[in-house]
Amino acid sequence: MRDGVIAPQEGYRSIPTYKQLGASKWQGTPEENNLMMRTILRRYGFSFIGYTNLDDKSIGNRRNLIYKNVNDFDSIDDFEVRGKVKVIPNKCNNAIVVYSTIGNAAGTKRGRATPELFVFMEEEAERITRVQQFLWGLGYQSYYFEDTMGGISRPPFGIMSGLGEYNRTHGPAATPEGFVGGACAIILTDLPLAPTKPIDFGVLKFCSTCGVCANACPSGAIPTKEEMKEPTWERSTGPWSSSNDHKGYPNESVKCATWYMANTVSGFNHRPIGACYRCAAACVFNKSNEAWIHEIVKATVSTTPLLNSFFANMDTQAGYGEMPSDEERSTLWTGNMAEWGIHQYGKNEW
């Protein structure tokens, strides 16, 4: 069983419900619920929001993406704890998938290997508990799977819900808004929701001639473009890797995690402080939205692959994938940090 660092996976459930207030249960259509949840999630600071259904078997069994040694499902009314496993009711089959860019240092140049990501994780968990309280008040259950925590394979949810597109980097989906940092946070709920569709804006095609993330990876966990141009079905690389049941780039998770554990500061919590995310930070699609040139490049890439290789080379020449110097990194402690810290959109400091 794995609860969050802030709250139980099912939320606090501490506010009065509709029954206690003498009101009737909210019974909106899935489409109405989508809009309602978008409003509440945006109010609590979540940037990109998508929805998907666990029982959609069009590309395989999605419930397998949730690890059985942490969470399982059963036909029950409310959750049960069975040994070390928290069992979630089958009816909670709608997934709310969110990316939060506010305070999220993952994927930003200065965010690499700093404690910033750890701070963000706790803040995001706090905000999710408020969303869970909202759902509880309406009469619906919810179960939170934290951004970057174990227990669930998160990147597929970002792809299936249409928040972003699969790419060569070691996990995160690339969003058209220019955010490749971090995995997504997921809330399973019994509130009826209309699934949002996966998207294709030319990222995977771009990856076949790019490989910037592989060059940035210090552990060699990502195949370079010389090693592998197109995605393959043969992607199993041994223990703790993806299986051969879906096409992709054969990333070596063990190499990634070994480097990460050995090179980040061990924290007081149950995980290391800081993160690598060099792959996401170096990705050509991971950009702030200040310069118009990024939008021009994305618009071109989504319509024609002709200039893909040229754009990848120009990105490297522009130095977007370079690691920050020690001097740059030290400005974290001396600069006038923006409110809510480092984030993808807006300035890192004022």
Add this chain to the structure above:
Amino acid sequence: MKINLDIKWYQWIFGMLSSALAVLFVHDGFATFTEQEPQAIGVIALLVGGALLTTLCLTFGLRWSIRKIGRNTNQK
């Protein structure tokens, strides 16, 4: 007041294109600092600035070249 401007159709096209590129160049130049990626200004100068110079040449240089060719042809 009468302003005698002799501007050909292709000068309007390249002139407007030049203006757009100039705005893009200036905006993105400042944007690189906002994004804290000032090292990228070199590539932006190469790509957008290069295109801007080309369109400026086409706006003003093309007319001058056509006139020069015309004069040379008349002299012969």
